[in-house]
C-alpha cells in the first residue's frame with residue numbers, strides 16, 4: 001500500500017517503513033525540478049522499504065530510474081539507506097554535508113574491531129560496569145556494523161548556498177547537533193496555500209513535531225576534540241526559529257506550522273533537563289551513573305543493552321554542555337571521571 005501526500009507546489013511525500021522501529025517510517029519528499037524529481041532523503045535499506053519507495057514513487061507518477069538527484073539531511077540509515085540503490089537505478093547524484101560525508105568515509109574505512117575496542121574503552125571511561133563491556137570485548141573481530149556499506153555521496157551540500165535544483169530555490173541551512181553534518185533545507189518559495197511565513201523547511205530529524213531527536217556525542221576514534229553537540233543543537237534550533245518557515249516538512253511523524261513555538265518548546269525541554277541533571281549532580285557521578293538516574297521513557301533496568309549506549313552518550317552530551325557553561329565540573333583525580341555541580 002503506497003501512502004503518499006501532495007503538499008502542493010510540486011512537493012509530495014511518501015512513507016518508507018523502518019523495520020522494527022517505533023518511529024515507524026521515514027517521510028521521503030519528492031521535489032519536482034526542471035530536470036526531473038529530486039528526493040529529500042531515501043529511507044532504510046531493506047527490501048520491503050525499497051518496495052515502499054518504488055510504490056510511493058509510482059503513486060507520484062515517477063520511478064527510481066527517473067530520479068535526478070538525492071539530497072540527504074544527515075547520514076543516519078533511516079535517511080540515507082536507499083540512496084545507493086536510487087543512484088544505481090537512475091545515475092542520480094547524492095548530496096550531503098561534508099561533516100556527515102566524513103562520518104560515512106570513516107565508517108567504511110574503520111575495521112569493526114577498531115570500533116568495538118573504541119566503544120569499549122569509551123564506555124569504560126564513562127563508568128560502565130564490566131558486565132556491560134564484556135559482550136563488546138567478545139564481539140571484536142567477528143561482528144559487522146550497520147552502515148558499513150552506505151553509499152559515498154558525490155556532492156557536498158554547502159551551508160548557505162542554493163542547491164543545484166533547476167527551477168527551484170532550495171537553500172542549505174547547516175544544523176549540527178543530531179549529527180555533525182545535519183542540514184535543513186529551506187524551500188524559499190511562497191507557500192502554495194498562502195500560509196504566512198517564509199517558505200517551507202525540510203527539517204530532517206532536527207525539528208520534529210512530537211519527539212526530541214537524540215543528541216549524543218560525535219563519535220570519532222581519530223578525533224580527540226572536545227565537541228559540544230548539545231550546544232551546537234541548541235544554536236541550530238535558534239537559527240531555525242529565526243527563519244520562520246510557514247510550514248515544516250520533517251522526516252518523521254507529520255508536517256506542522258509555527259516552527260518558532262516548537263523551537264521554544266525544545267529549548268525549554270533541554271533547559272529543564274539540564275537543571276534536573278544539576279540536581280542529581282549534588283553528589284559526584286560518572287556519566288554512566290548519571291544516565292542510570294536520568295529520566296527515560298522506561299526504567300533503566302528495562303532499557304535494552306544497545307539503547308544504554310545511546311543513553312550514556314546523551315548523558316555525556318548534557319555533561320559537556322554543563323561543563324562548558326561552568327555549571328558542572330570534573331572531579332580532579334577521579335577515575336573513571338566523575339562530575340559534580342559547580
Ligand SMILES: [Zn+2]
Nearest residue numbers: 074076178205
Ligand atoms: Zn537521525
Ligand SMILES: [Zn+2]
Nearest residue numbers: 076078205251
Ligand atoms: Zn531519522
